[in-house]
Amino acid sequence: MKEYKVAVLGATGAVGQEMLKILAERRFPVSQVRALASARSAGKRVYFAGETLPIEEATAESFKGMDIVLGAVGAGAARAFRPAIVDAGAVFVDNSSAFRMDEDVPLVVPEINPEDALRHHGVIANPNCSTIITMVAVNGIQRVSPIEAMVASTYQAVSGAGREGIDELEAQIAADVQGADVETHIFPCRIHKNVIPMIGDRLENGYTTEEMKMQNEGRKILHNAGMNVCCTCVRVPVIRSHSISVQLRTRDAISVEQAMEAIRLAPGCVLAQNLDGRDYPTPLDTSDQDQVYVGRVRRDLIFGDRGLSLWCCGDQIRKGAATNAVQIAELLTK
Amino acid sequence: MKEYKVAVLGATGAVGQEMLKILAERRFPVSQVRALASARSAGKRVYFAGETLPIEEATAESFKGMDIVLGAVGAGAARAFRPAIVDAGAVFVDNSSAFRMDEDVPLVVPEINPEDALRHHGVIANPNCSTIITMVAVNGIQRVSPIEAMVASTYQAVSGAGREGIDELEAQIAADVQGADVETHIFPCRIHKNVIPMIGDRLENGYTTEEMKMQNEGRKILHNAGMNVCCTCVRVPVIRSHSISVQLRTRDAISVEQAMEAIRLAPGCVLAQNLDGRDYPTPLDTSDQDQVYVGRVRRDLIFGDRGLSLWCCGDQIRKGAATNAVQIAELLTK
Numbered sequence: 001m002k003e004y005k006v007a008v009l010g011a012t013g014a015v016g017q018e019m020l021k022i023l024a025e026r027r028f029p030v031s032q033v034r035a036l037a038s039a040r041s042a043g044k045r046v047y048f049a050g051e052t053l054p055i056e057e058a059t060a061e062s063f064k065g066m067d068i069v070l071g072a073v074g075a076g077a078a079r080a081f082r083p084a085i086v087d088a089g090a091v092f093v094d095n096s097s098a099f100r101m102d103e104d105v106p107l108v109v110p111e112i113n114p115e116d117a118l119r120h121h122g123v124i125a126n127p128n129c130s131t132i133i134t135m136v137a138v139n140g141i142q143r144v145s146p147i148e149a150m151v152a153s154t155y156q157a158v159s160g161a162g163r164e165g166i167d168e169l170e171a172q173i174a175a176d177v178q179g180a181d182v183e184t185h186i187f188p189c190r191i192h193k194n195v196i197p198m199i200g201d202r203l204e205n206g207y208t209t210e211e212m213k214m215q216n217e218g219r220k221i222l223h224n225a226g227m228n229v230c231c232t233c234v235r236v237p238v239i240r241s242h243s244i245s246v247q248l249r250t251r252d253a254i255s256v257e258q259a260m261e262a263i264r265l266a267p268g269c270v271l272a273q274n275l276d277g278r279d280y281p282t283p284l285d286t287s288d289q290d291q292v293y294v295g296r297v298r299r300d301l302i303f304g305d306r307g308l309s310l311w312c313c314g315d316q317i318r319k320g321a322a323t324n325a326v327q328i329a330e331l332l333t334k
Numbered sequence: 335m336k337e338y339k340v341a342v343l344g345a346t347g348a349v350g351q352e353m354l355k356i357l358a359e360r361r362f363p364v365s366q367v368r369a370l371a372s373a374r375s376a377g378k379r380v381y382f383a384g385e386t387l388p389i390e391e392a393t394a395e396s397f398k399g400m401d402i403v404l405g406a407v408g409a410g411a412a413r414a415f416r417p418a419i420v421d422a423g424a425v426f427v428d429n430s431s432a433f434r435m436d437e438d439v440p441l442v443v444p445e446i447n448p449e450d451a452l453r454h455h456g457v458i459a460n461p462n463c464s465t466i467i468t469m470v471a472v473n474g475i476q477r478v479s480p481i482e483a484m485v486a487s488t489y490q491a492v493s494g495a496g497r498e499g500i501d502e503l504e505a506q507i508a509a510d511v512q513g514a515d516v517e518t519h520i521f522p523c524r525i526h527k528n529v530i531p532m533i534g535d536r537l538e539n540g541y542t543t544e545e546m547k548m549q550n551e552g553r554k555i556l557h558n559a560g561m562n563v564c565c566t567c568v569r570v571p572v573i574r575s576h577s578i579s580v581q582l583r584t585r586d587a588i589s590v591e592q593a594m595e596a597i598r599l600a601p602g603c604v605l606a607q608n609l610d611g612r613d614y615p616t617p618l619d620t621s622d623q624d625q626v627y628v629g630r631v632r633r634d635l636i637f638g639d640r641g642l643s644l645w646c647c648g649d650q651i652r653k654g655a656a657t658n659a660v661q662i663a664e665l666l667t668k
Contacts, residue, residue: 149636153487153579155529155568177511189610193573194618195489197630197645206590206632206643215635230635230643232579234489237571239527245487245566245579256540276523284528296531298540301549301564302483309540309564311531 010072011035129320140266241283344406345369463654471646474600575617
């Protein structure tokens with residue numbers, strides 16, 4: 001069995017550390033793993049497969065001899081390192097938003113469009129986290145009948161803002177319990193005992209970059225260029241699973257039973273039937289897992305017999321980011 | 335100026351105590367205030383206008399001589415006491431769901447349909463909390479052009495489950511910080527660091543009683559029998575303000591600017607423009623207030639030029655319950 005030299009770029013962040021964990025957990029066939037980060041972290045160590053790896057400073061030289069680079073850095077750093085990675089002959093599986101909409105870059109959710117991964121030119125993009133979770137949830141329905149329109153309101157965990165987002169919620173909780181001042185640094189305002197309807201940067205049309213990803217990336221993943229998505233992204237005080245309330249209209253009529261069966265059969269998707277006696281998932285039910293849970297499947301009350309309403313949850317750091325990237329890397333080994 | 339004898343039925347709960355606070359705050363013209371509750375609480379005292387009132391056990395005799403009874407008890411108790419209240423000649427302004435859809439009972443949001451209050455036969459119903467907040471938010475738009483369809487996903491505070499709901503979240507936070515077991519009694523599962531997409535009882539169509547109130551009560555309040563509403567109700571770890579993500583389709587085309595102007599002019603409604611530099615409200619911005627805040631008004635991406643998307647927040651205990659009831663009582667004094 002061939003073994004691969006894999007580098008994780010951004011190995012100190014929440015997603016980078018989870019990538020290392022998942023490479024080990026899924027026994028990805030590695031002959032070497034390098035943990036790369038900024039100069040600031042060089043010399044520290046990170047866990048991998050029961051040992052620790054030294055963090056090396058990422059430079060243009062870091063990628064020589066590597067087969068696969070898993071990117072867990074921001075869009076700016078991803079753009080800066082791309083030429084060096086591609087020149088080194090490695091495949092760059094990038095979690096940032098930098099290349100997702102580029103025509104020559106596949107945008108892949110392995111349960112949905114694995115074949116796209118094989119058409120890469122050195123870069124494969126990992127989609128936005130809420131988008132991955134929502135698309136895995138609706139993929140089964142889309143296969144029964146194309147989705148024409150979707151309304152999505154998200155309930156997004158603080159892990160979406162990285163390790164600092166998690167730390168900020170925990171610090172605010174601690175301060176509040178101690179009666180101390182609650183400080184805000186990462187989010188636009190306090191998130192403890194609050195929700196914030198603003199994620200990403202605002203665009204001309206009033207939506208945010210984060211909200212438009214659900215439509216733009218969703219179309220590319222599902223190969224459904226005509227799908228319109230109206231999304232509202234909201235941060236909630238939850239650690240690491242995102243939830244999404246979805247209403248959709250398909251091209252053809254579809255019964256609730258058909259939809260539930262399609263969800264049950266869809267890869268990576270679990271129809272919630274008995275979670276401690278509940279038939280709907282919550283973020284806590286789905287944390288530290290790779291599957292997307294779907295519940296509350298019912299006839300939508302606006303779109304008639306082509307309309308469905310559902311609720312889905314999935315771990316943002318795992319399926320929404322690190323696991324999906326490792327799954328893409330697995331496609332390259334087949 | 336005429337003064338009124340007012341009883342608060344259920345004076346020990348979160349809403350009942352708030353009703354007493356708001357009667358004093360708004361200088362409702364009272365000559366007498368009685369605080370009624372179950373036998374269990376009789377003898378205790380509650381705050382009113384800088385003093386305390388004794389809690390009296392509510393019996394069929396309690397309402398004699400009263401002009402107005404503000405009800406903050408469950409539907410069962412409301413049904414049980416209704417005959418005694420009406421026989422005593424008092425007007426029953428009831429916050430429970432018991433009578434809201436009865437044809438001879440007005441369902442009133444004073445900023446929207448105050449005239450309905452005057453057609454009462456002894457009982458006036460206070461609508462569901464999320465419904466009040468959403469209808470105040472969309473009332474201005476509805477006056478420009480009738481709303482045909484609405485999708486609503488809620489972010490509901492724990493106060494919607496009463497004092498016990500607030501206590502449960504606070505206890506779970508404290509237990510978690512101390513590393514103790516987090517216990518769940520009121521909600522179907524843990525709410526701290528979680529969200530729960532299930533409020534109310536499940537109906538045949540898969541929706542909950544709470545979700546169908548948005549459509550059924552919304553139609554009655556807006557006098558818009560044809561409005562279809564697809565609602566998903568979700569509990570979030572927030573203390574006392576509800577938020578709602580709303581997408582709607584009006585009968586006629588309406589511009590975003592027209593909609594914003596309509597919201598700005600709508601009674602009880604604030605178009606968020608500068609909340610600490612933000613142009614959208616969060617639950618914390620709107621707690622302990624009576625106004626409903628609206629933000630993120632934008633063109634919906636599904637319904638074309640008849641579609642709008644918006645976000646609104648309002649205090650569940652105040653405008654969603656106690657203040658609205660006291661405002662209804664004020665209509666009776668005019």
